[in-house]
Amino acid sequence: MARAERLLELMQALRRRRAPVAGGALAEELGVSLRTLYRDIAALQAQGAAIEGEAGFGYVLQPGFTLPPLMFTLEEVEALALGARWVEGRADEGLARSAEDALAKIAAVLPPERAAALDWPMLLAGAARAGEAERMALPLVRKALANERKVRFGYADKDGRRTERVVWPVAVGFFDSVMMLAAWCETRTAFRHFRLDRMAGVEALPDRPPKPRRTLLRDWRRTQGLEG
Template sequence: MRKASRLFEIIQILRLARRPVTAATIAAQLEVTARSIYRDIAALQAMRVPIEGGRGIGYILRPGFTLPPLMLSIEESEAIVLALALLERTGDTELKQAAKQVTRKIAAAVPAPLAESFSRNALHAWGAVAPAPDAADLSTVRRAIRDEQKLLLDYRDELGRATERQIRPIALIYYSQTANIVGWCELRQAIRNFRVDRVARCEPVPDFFRHQGEELRRLWVEGWTAKPDAAKAPA
């Protein structure tokens, strides 16, 4: 286990303990030597984490000490770093900006050894970057999915045929080249995917499909292996 991960785990163990915990007990849980735990606790104390106690009597966190609201292991930190990097490859301008803000907030909230994961610039997501769609505002699509609000699309299929579709949006899939809106199409009476780069207009309409989103997503997932006509829209 890496040192940063051990420091995190030691804080978590002490935070949850109701009585002093010995270095031997912590060492057994983390599968390291008690000597390593003594060094780690000394490092935490040097970082002003108020751990009290000593050898033979155990360690506790000082009463009244409040930990930062967000505590992550080094692996969890790296998972978030990579996930946020992947957002840079999408055409969702709002989410890309949000990713930068999340990185700054998490780096400011976690202890110094973990914050390094967000600043060392060692993990990258490489590949093509999807352009922002011309007509479909992806933030509008995401809000419609959350609010279960219908969308009106002017859409062209792969053959260039234009149609007007009113849909119940249930999901948004991000690919490296584009994004797909998944929704129940009221024209086709089935779940369909709509590439955002083929959308000429995307507007919310004053009509909702409250409490149907989860059921439609269930039908969509079932449809990955079922026949295309197996899904029926909820009433």
């Protein structure tokens, strides 16, 4: 690949990592020699890139460093459009509008031949439309997640039995046919999963969970065997 393209690929490789990465791993990923990798690192540093590290230690792009705008590849445009179109069909009105606005902003900075990929897509997303109960519950749950608040709602299990729940929300999972809230349930004193289409009377409470959401997310991942 051309050197300019290789330097951008190197920056992207560093952006994907939070911990220092060995030069050998970067060189292998980019398909270049270690000597070339060291020269490219030095070139980026000379241009102002906040890359720290050295041979034998590893390299890391410092947090907070802002890259200049990079042009999207055609595949990146297709991936972004596919995801945004899926969100438009599956999520609530607020998220759907945000997805549409994001595509408009992307289209505004693309050259015409790549912007055309948004108007004449090769990949189509066939998301099932959210039901009314999901459309009503999702924005309330999202707001509670953003503000780190407890949530109260009535819940019907698969047999139709209704209970009142107060939960500490962790995250919402989007699946083919359902949306699922992962949360710590005060009634069950354990992590549980709740279908949004079975919720009623969703209300964000003024109380904060006793643990921050990041801690809850880490604990939930551990219980699901998603870490380590």
